[in-house]
Amino acid sequence: MKKIIFLLSLCICALSVSAQSKFEQDRAAIKSLAGYYKVTFNYAETFAPDTAYKFYPRYHSWGYEWAIVVEDSPKKISIQHLLVVGDSTVIKHWREDWVYEQPTILAFDKDNTWKKVSLKPADVKGRWVQKVYQVDDSPRYESIGTWVHVDGRHEWQSKTDSPLPRREFTKRSDYNVLARGNRIYLTPQGWMYEQDNNKVVRSAGGDKVIAQEKGYEEFTRVDEAKFAYAKKWWAGQQGYWADARAAWDAVYAKNASIKLSGKKDGKLLYEQLFALAERSEKEKWSPDKNKEETIKVINNYVNAS
Secondary structure (H helix, E strand, O other), rough: OHHHHHHHHHHHHHHHHHHHHHOOOOOHHHHOOEEEEEEEEEEEEOOOOOOOOOOOOOOEEEEEEEEEEEEEOEEEEEEEEEEOOOEEEEEEEEEEEEOOOOEEEEEEEEOOOOEEEEOOHHOOOOOOOEEEEEOOOOEEEEEEEEEEEEEEEEEEEEEEEEOOOOOOOOOOOOOOOOEEEOOOOOEEOOOOOOOEEEEEEEEOEEEEEEEEEEEEEEEEEOOOOHHOOOOOOHHHHHOOOOHHHHHHHHHHHHHEEEOOOOOOOOOOOOHHHHHHHHHHHHHHOOOOHHHHHHHHHHHHHHEEE
């Protein structure tokens, strides 16, 4: 009996070490998404159910991005992306939060509306939610998946719905939901974000796919020296945006759904918050004032419940 108990304890310890090892592998893979990159964007429509559908031209673009870990706790890693244009222009770009075993998802519906959805415990265990935010830290999409580490490969996959991509939302009105198939995997040069997307018309009668699309966003590491101005710019801006994240967190925490408005007084939400960030830096606002002014602006654009 003592021998059986001893063997069982060894098995339990082995399982514990294995689980911890997997968790640390997950964290290391997520943190490796940060760094200094040249990013290339390639998208092409590949199939349409309607033979009369006219395929849109392929999309290709590139730029430089600095991805910074702005929060690192055991079960949450937050990475802020900055877009660098030339030697003296920086744009606060998208942000991704990775949260371990989060029990809810803020799911995109349509018409700039997101709804909080509860997940089953079995669907959460051992998995990470990637929460993607727009440039003003408003919601974009959230999805859940498992990091897999096998044969030297490190990858994560998920499916979720989102608004139209930035490359199309000002140009197209023939669909209103992008049903994303996301795959992120590490490469020797950096990492790849591969997509298999459906362009969907969502209505009261259901979903109708008008086209499918393949996408590749390749992040290739480059020399850190390219980002000297970006470092200086972010040093002045990061305090405001940390406070803005806290303001947004309060909005997300207390509301079951969020609907974003378009322009107010001729300006979009990101324009208002970017202006606040500049004022905060120039006038040296306190964290409390940052949050107070940010909440005022957010409340003007967000219809929450």
